């Protein structure tokens with residue numbers, strides 16, 4: 048069995064696999080971010096939007112220690128194409144691990160492990176208009192999410208934004224799904240000037256459900272608005288992830304009830320908005336649904 052649906056949350060978890068995946072394409076995007084396409088048939092066959100993979104970083108250095116702590120990087124899936132045996136991730140270079148990954152060339156074989164974590168809820172199990180909201184490196188996972196929901200017959204709209212035009216990672220992949228996209232940037236360099244949360248209360252009047260991914264203050268504002276409006280909302284959380292298997296506790300997310308913690312790698316990274324407690328400000332920016340160096 049490749050996947051299981053949680054009947055309470057309607058989220059999907061998958062049996063992970065490890066495979067060697069040739070690089071099909073690897074291109075630089077805007078400000079320090081890259082689009083990496085891999086031939087990964089087993090992961091593509093199992094993965095669903097919201098899940099992530101762990102990619103072993105090629106050190107490129109003869110004699111590099113095999114216990115190098117930087118060997119695997121968790122990255123959210125941007126596109127999933129089982130018919131073409133392809134997956135795609137988008138990541139930002141923020142440290143040594145991702146800098147090493149950015150040097151991977153076409154044809155190079157990368158060690159991929161996944162899919163991991165819990166997906167967005169199965170869109171076929173709910174009706175009504177779905178609003179996707181993405182900020183910065185939180186945009187890429189919404190490409191496969193939007194395609195999934197649209198294929199299930201949902202009416203889907205995306206509101207995507209970033210500080211600058213060069214930070215709109217993955218927006219082309221979302222637009223390629225055919226989902227209507229509204230773009231905002233804080234400096235007005237692309238789309239309208241503003242933030243993705245501007246006018247959210249009005250949008251929620253015509254929205255049955257929200258899926259969001261991005262920096263924590265953005266998610267906190269969306270969570271607050273959705274809870275106030277009574278709109279079901281799912282948040283893809285960005286957290287540091289070391290193990291990806293629920294062992295290290297490095298990805299803890301406080302429970303809304305203030306009675307402990309959830310782990311983003313196994314309980315998430317996608318959470319129902321009413322089960323987690325978020326910080327409205329002073330949260331470190333991260334990338335995709337997982338933070339890495």
Ligand code: FES
Pocket residue numbers: 287288289290291292293294295296297298299310311312313
């Ligand atoms: Fe180790 Fe989640 S990444 S417990």
